[in-house]
Amino acid sequence: MLSRPRPFIGESTSLGRTARGFATLLLAAAVAVSSSVSAFAQNVPVVRDAEIEALVRDYARPIFKAAGLANDGIDIVLVNDQSFNAFVTGRRLFINTGALVTAETPNEIIGVIAHEAGHIAGGHQQKLRDQLDRAKTMAIIATLLGAGAMVAGATTNSKGLAGAGMGVAAGGGEMAQRSILAYQRTEEITADRSAITYLNGTGQSGMGMLKTFGRFQSALSLAGTQVDPYRISHPMPQERIANLEVLVKQSPFVDNVDPPALQQRHDMMRIKIAAYMQGQAAVARLMRKNPTSLASRYGDAQQTYLYGNPGAALTKTAALIKEQPKNPYFQELRGDILMKANKPQDAAEAYAKAASLDPARSGLLLVSLGQALMAVGTSDSLKKAVTQLNNGVGRDKENSEAYRFLAQAYGEQGDIPAADLATAEGHYYAGDYKNAKIFAMRAQQKLKRGEPRWVRAQDIINYTPSNKLK
Numbered sequence: 465m466l467s468r469p470r471p472f473i474g475e476s477t478s479l480g481r482t483a484r485g486f487a488t489l490l491l492a493a494a495v496a497v498s499s500s501v502s503a504f505a506q507n508v509p510v511v512r513d514a515e516i517e518a519l520v521r522d523y524a525r526p527i528f529k530a531a532g533l534a535n536d537g538i539d540i541v542l543v544n545d546q547s548f549n550a551f552v553t554g555r556r557l558f559i560n561t562g563a564l565v566t567a568e569t570p571n572e573i574i575g576v577i578a579h580e581a582g583h584i585a586g587g588h589q590q591k592l593r594d595q596l597d598r599a600k601t602m603a604i605i606a607t608l609l610g611a612g613a614m615v616a617g618a619t620t621n622s623k624g625l626a627g628a629g630m631g632v633a634a635g636g637g638e639m640a641q642r643s644i645l646a647y648q649r650t651e652e653i654t655a656d657r658s659a660i661t662y663l664n665g666t667g668q669s670g671m672g673m674l675k676t677f678g679r680f681q682s683a684l685s686l687a688g689t690q691v692d693p694y695r696i697s698h699p700m701p702q703e704r705i706a707n708l709e710v711l712v713k714q715s716p717f718v719d720n721v722d723p724p725a726l727q728q729r730h731d732m733m734r735i736k737i738a739a740y741m742q743g744q745a746a747v748a749r750l751m752r753k754n755p756t757s758l759a760s761r762y763g764d765a766q767q768t769y770l771y772g773n774p775g776a777a778l779t780k781t782a783a784l785i786k787e788q789p790k791n792p793y794f795q796e797l798r799g800d801i802l803m804k805a806n807k808p809q810d811a812a813e814a815y816a817k818a819a820s821l822d823p824a825r826s827g828l829l830l831v832s833l834g835q836a837l838m839a840v841g842t843s844d845s846l847k848k849a850v851t852q853l854n855n856g857v858g859r860d861k862e863n864s865e866a867y868r869f870l871a872q873a874y875g876e877q878g879d880i881p882a883a884d885l886a887t888a889e890g891h892y893y894a895g896d897y898k899n900a901k902i903f904a905m906r907a908q909q910k911l912k913r914g915e916p917r918w919v920r921a922q923d924i925i926n927y928t929p930s931n932k933l934k
């Protein structure tokens with residue numbers, strides 16, 4: 465499922481509304497590293513989704529390799545914003561859902577990633593990038609989006625699912641003021657050239673990049689359009705686009721298009737973002753072009769799950785599974801529907817299947833599996849839930865929401881120090897060191913001095929954030 469992490473602690477009025485899958489579609493909260501951001505970091509719009517994260521990682525991997533950059537373990541951070549933005553700190557790639565849903569082909573996104581890789585390889589803004597890389601994801605998001613987004617985020621809670629994405633977009637104007645990485649014109653030329661080198665090295669066309677940048681260029685003359693943060697941080701004068709066009713058209717790969725399987729995954733991603741973040745009209749718009757395509761039927765199944773009834777959604781999902789039995793995300797959708805239908809045992813089986821089929825080994829699927837096992841409610845399933853949740857956070861350390869479920873599972877087992885330590889971890893990875901320390905100390909009181917969990921609690925107590933973001 466495409467979900468927004470909930471506040472690790474605190475009230476959220478709509479949380480208890482219905483099934484868990486629905487409830488997790490809420491704006492996240494995180495208390496960030498520095499005091500200057502923590503004041504408004506109550507609702508941070510980040511979305512998590514195993515399918516989209518894996519796809520964007522697949523876009524980035526060959527480019528990073530061609531650029532000679534570390535290409536293992538890149539964390540993909542999906543920012544819930546309808547404007548266009550993307551940047552790489554080094555080990556993390558931040559990208560707006562708006563950029564993903566706007567791009568008609570993988571090549572448009574891959575081109576932007578190639579350009580960003582060019583900035584990294586060129587050492588542009590390296591000092592700031594190092595600083596960002598040491599900061600927690602949520603701290604960067606808070607800095608990036610600023611107070612405007614937080615206010616918009618807060619209002620969406622009462623509007624429910626369909627309106628949630630829209631509410632955040634309303635803050636776009638203010639977000640655009642905040643571009644973390646801003647480049648010089650000469651750096652843009654270097655990054656464009658490098659991007660073409662990487663695209664050529666991977667046999668890919670530069671047309672997608674040209675299309676994207678060209679759109680920004682033409683948007684300059686349009687009054688009243690939403691300002692994309694990407695355009696603010698990357699100067700796009702006419703001359704630059706003209707030079708880029710020459711380079712793109714010189715490439716022997718200019719006419720190459722994305723492989724059909726990759727295009728299909730891209731189409732499914734777009735319709736998923738539309739279904740979860742933008743509402744039914746946006747899905748209908750994407751389906752119109754080819755109503756019987758796999759992506760369209762995927763969007764239809766998701767809409768039926770979100771707005772319709774579980775029985776019909778299951779039937780539609782079964783047809784998808786029949787067509788692509790090895791697609792982990794169809795199994796995941798099946799799990800989500802079964803959770804909504806209050807069939808946690810069946811949901812657990814679907815999530816287990818999803819996890820076993822997932823080449824990207826996403827921790828998110830394991831956390832969903834853990835939640836389903838918790839809902840089954842036997843002592844045996846609870847034990848399995850603890851294992852799966854631990855595996856999930858093992859693969860995905862900054863998933864502060866998963867620690868909440870882990871804490872709950874330990875609590876239900878009566879293991880209070882473990883529950884307190886999991887709560888401490890959740891606060892720690894959300895950047896809320898004050899509460900992390902409180903719970904770490906609480907855990908220590910019931911643990912034997914020097915045992916591994918006591919030592920981990922001590923690490924949290926001793927932690928001092930050394931790199932603050934402005």
Ligand SMILES: [Zn+2]
Pocket residue numbers: 579583647651652655697698699
């Ligand atoms: Zn640039």
